[in-house]
Each structure stands twice: as C-alpha cells, then as structure tokens.
Amino acid sequence: MSDNPVVLVTGASSGIGRACVEAFLAQGARVIAAARRTDRLEELVAGREESVLPVPMDVRDREDVRSALAALPAEWAPIDVLVNNAGLAAGRGPIQTDDPDDWDRMLDTNVRGLLNVSGCVLPGMVERGSGHVINIGSNAGREVYPGGAVYCATKAAVERITRGMRMDVLGSGVRISQVDPGMVETEFSLVRFDGDEAAANAVYEGLTPLRPSDIADVVTWIAGRPPHVVIADVLVYPVDQAGSGKVARRKG
Template sequence: MAKIALITGATSGIGEACAHIFAQNGYNLVLVARRTERLAKISHHLEDKYAITIKQVIADVREKESLSEVLEALSSDWKNVDVLINNAGLSQGLDPIDKGNTDDWDTMIDTNVKGLLYVTKIVSNWMISNKAGHIINIGSIAGQEVYPNGNVYCATKHAVDALSKSMRIDLLQHNIKVTAINPGMVETEFSVVRFKGDAERAKNVYAGLEPLIADDIADAIWYVVSRPSHVNINDMLIMPTAQATATLINRN
C-alpha cells in the first residue's frame, strides 16, 4: 500500500516542489491549499505523470473550524498519513515595530503559528493511532536569528522552532519523528507576498546572488524522510552559498 504525505500550502513554492518529489517517489498525497484551480491543475498533472492518487483539500489553515471539518471528513484510508509537511506560511510587510500593520501581524501569527498548530493537532492524532509518523515543520533562518524590521515574522518562526522541539518531546512515546527545516533565501512567491505584489521589489531581494530554489528544499525534505526508521534529522539549516546569516550576503 502506498504511503501518504499531507502537504499544506501545496500550490506554490516549497509545498508544490514537495508534492512533485513525493509523487515521484510513489506517495499518494493529501494537498491542502486555498487556490482551487491551481490545486486541481497540479493534482491532475501529478496523477497523470506518476500514477498516484491525490486528495484535494480546499482550506485555509487559519480557519480552525472549517479546516477541522474538511480534514476530519476524509475517509479512514486517507487518515493513514505517514508524513505531514507543515509548509503553509508567509511574511507580510517589512516595517519597524512602531510602524507595523497589525493586520499583517495577525495574518502572520494566524498562518505561521496557529495554522501549523491546528493542522498538527488533527494529523498527529491520526499518527498516534497508527503508532508512527513524521512531521516536517518549515521554519526559517528567521527562526534562528532576528534582523531589522523582521520583528513579528521572526517571532513566528522562532515559535515554529520552539514548537518543533516541544513536539519532538511530546510525541516521542508515540514513535513520531519531528524535523525542522530552516531555509535561508529561497526564491519563491515569498517576497512577492511580503511586498504585496510588488514584483520588482521582490526581485531585488535576490539581486546579485544565486538564491536557493524550492526544489533545493524539497530535495532536503525527501532526504530527511527517506532515512531509516531509527534515524531522525532533528533540524536542518539550509543556506545559499552566498548567504552567511540572515543579513550578511555576498552580492556580485
């Protein structure tokens, strides 16, 4: 029987790249995302290319009640999730704390922290019933250090780091692995979202260097998941060669 991976934020960036690499390796997928048409397009492409089965779940991880409803409505077979990839996350704005937009703060906290918690509570209980599983939390270099104007975004990713450590402790007795994947600069839709559609400003973030791409992170996640059952990679910090810290970057 094929294994199952559940991926949030599955229609772009790291989430979409993970869907591709897990499909390529024979996993059936539960793909959770907000964009209906894009989710359908990706799902049909992967099913046709890799002869796997995909369950499409239209949901916003911030919406606790509706999220729980659609996930718990899955059949018992689809609840046999082997791997959970908590990928849904974003940054909004880049302002000092005194000028921050509180709506942006709410969006980041509700998505990056509360959304991750809502999904994990549901899926971890399925894994406990199965006495096995692997949870991958997508953190950031911003969860390891802070940088100017990163305040609330950095705080949410520090929270992801703390939650990953505490999940590992809480779920130890249930044979559930927990891994934190912490990327540096990855060129996805991340900066476009942060700057609210300003593509030129987003492009300038990566000017003069070769950033990571989503496939780099998906490849690392596959490596972590494909280790033997007695091996867990607790944390992985992945940076472009041109980046030493959150702010120290070699631009040509």
Template sequence: MISVNNQIVLITGASSGIGASCAKVFAQAGAKLILAARRCDRLQEFTKTLNLPDDKIHLLQLDVCDHTAVESAISNLPPDWSKIDILINNAGLSRGLNKLYEGDFQDWEEMIDTNIKGLLYLTRYVVPSMVKRNRGHIINIGSIAGHQTYPGGNVYCGTKAAVKAISEGLKQDLLGTRVRVSSVDPGMVETEFSEVRFHGDTERAKKVYEGLTPLTPNDVADVVFFCTTRPTHVNINEVILMPVDQASATLVNRKL
C-alpha cells in the same frame, strides 16, 4: 533509506513554491498525496502537471487559519486517505518590513494566524492518529528567521522562532512513540515569498535575489525528502540550509 511508496503525505500550501516542489518529489517516489491550498484553481492547475491517477491524489481547498475548516477537512477525509503518514506543515508567509512600532496590524494577524496557528491546527488534528498507530512524521518548514532576527523582520521572525519551539516541544511530547518530528529551516529561497511580503510589488521582490544565487524550492524539497526517508530509528531534528551566497540572515554576497 526507507520507501515512501504508497505512504499518505499531507502538504499544506501545496499550490506553489516549496509545497509544490515537495509534492513533485514525493509523487515521483510513489507516495499518495493530499494537497491543501487556499487557491483551488491554482492547485488544480498544478496537479495536472503531476499526472497522478485518482487513487494517488486528493485535493483540499483549505485555509489553514480557519480552525473549523481544518477540523472538518481532517475529520471528513475518505477512509482510504485518513491514515496520514507524513504531515508537511509548509503553509506560511511574511508581510512587510516595517519597524515594529510602525507595524501593520493586519500583517501581524496574517503571519501569526498562518505561520503559528495554522501549523498548530493541522498538527493537533493529524498527530493523534499517528500516535495511535505509533508511526508518522511531521515536517515543519521553518526559516533562518527563527534562529536570527533581522531589521524589519520582528513579527515574522517571532513566528518562525515559535515554529522552532513548537517543533522541539512536539518532539519531547512524542518521546516514547515512533513518531518523528523535523524542522527544515531555509535561508533565501526564490519563491513568491518576497512578492507576498511586499504585497505584490514584483519589482521590489526581484531585488531581494539580485546578484546572488538563492536556493530553489526543489533544494528545500530534497532536504524534506531526505528527512522522511532515513531509517525509522533516525530523527533529523533540524536542518538549516542556505545558499552559498548567504552567510547569515543579513549577510549575503551580491555581485551587481
């Protein structure tokens, strides 16, 4: 196990859910955190709970879908924060459960822009410095949806399949360097995911998790942390984790 003490960790989508849980676990381990999120107010409120000194935390209000904003944010990091050791591409979302031929174009755009393009933008601007220093780790938060398609998941599943392929391709491109790439792909995790998917319909979102025990964001953060703390010659390529009450993307055990 290697230490992440004083390593610089950039986490996207850090204001809630898996991103916030990753921030907590890395903060407890002594890492320096660059936390990025669209919702600045919420990010600031969350970071108060971490109780970190100023030299341990740097906040970015950032929409990962905005190519120019990502370039500017990374290029203009203060010198003490510019050498990112760990990139956690966590920002992502799902919209709707429509049949493909009845899909909403705006929903498609949001998923593709966030889940694929946002991940690509961050990777493109952060990884060159890792290659130059011959060290670093990229963690992409994928999904069981990238391995198994389910009814109504069409475009979302497509974006997560893209994350899987991008992770594999990046690992191949980095062969010969000491930069590591991991994809952490959870099944059902109780976050704002379903509420976002159903455009704020909280009652419908709650029903997704009724009668079973889903994963928590902390469960996923623990796996992310495990990947980053393996000996430097070890690369955890891919981890699929699901709750015991889930056997596949579509098969779950509900006790109602």
C-alpha cells in the same frame, strides 16, 4: 517511510509546498495537497487524480481544518507524513509603524496554522505508533533583522513548538523534524512586498538563491530515513548567504 505513504502538504499550491508535492510523487507517495487557492490545486492535480488529492483548506481556520481532514476518503487515511509548509511574511516596517493586520496574518498562518493541522493529525500518528511531522521554519527563526521582528518571532515559535512536539511524542514512534531555509526564490518576497515585482526581484539580485526543489530534496530525504533515525533540524543556505542580511552579491 513506507513504500506507498500518504503525505499531507500544506501550502501546496506554490513554492516549497508545490515542490514537496512533486518530490514525494516522484518517490511513489500519494499526496494530499492542501491550500486555499482552489484554482492552483486544480492545476496541480490535473491528470494525476489517483496520486494527488486536492483539499481546499485555510490552515488559519481551525474548524475548516478539522472538517476538511475529517472528510478525507478512507483510502487517503491514515496520514504517514505531514509537511507543515503553509506560511508567509507580511509587512516590513518597524513595529511602531507596521500594520497590526499583518501581524495577525503571520501569527494566524505561521503559528496557529501549524498547530491547527498538527492537532488534527498527531493523535492518529501517536495511536498507530508511527508517522512523521516535518515543519518548515526559516533561518529567520534563529535571528532577528530590522523590520522582521514579528515574522522572526513566528518562525522562532515554530522552532520551539517543534522541539516541544518532539518531547510530547517521545516513546510513541512518531518522528518530528524541522527544515529552516534561507533565501529561496518563491512568491514569498512578492507577497511581502505587496505584489511589487521589482522590489521582490531585487532581493535575489547578484546571487543564486535556493530553489523550492532544493528544500523539497531535503524534506524527502528526511522523510526517507530509517524509522529509528530522526533528523531533528536542518539549516539550508545558498552558497552566497551566511545569515539574514548577510549575503554576497557577486554577479553584476
């Protein structure tokens, strides 16, 4: 990673995305913060206009992505590092009773969104012979649990896309990596439980989950490896987790 790289982070308004923005800024990068929630972006940028560029963008909308990235000021291009972080889980019931609209939200955000942004950024990286794409997956992409079939499938797709992407750019000098977090305390569960704070908090009861900053530390470390080194994938758990649904709740 260069001394003053330009980093694009999707889903930058909260959670892991916001933590990645802060971590890259701390290392001297300039960060393009992309998200749908403009109020959150304004709050994130306040007082840091020289180092953070807010880009309202819905990764699910291919034309929106294309127009937003095509309109970047010249001083914010080219993009050196892309962190494909935007993602969500919606619904928690079995397929036979689940809401198909939730399937669409997950597929459109977690899979199509990653492809839409990568499809705009990768050509320039390949042409320049440098760049780094870091996809945020999940341990759920490595296993399946009841009520999570579609979400797990979307994150498994991220893993397959990441591997294929690495093969597609082989020989170009572009690096492709993936980070798979386990339980991280963000708005993730709140979204999944439709705003039910009690249900969302119960997910983390009795244990200390990962913090968004823990994942951001891993992401910036990966981006900071020498140009000849690719950290292909990293699985990150809190100490009291050993898989989906496999947790030790040791605190009363």
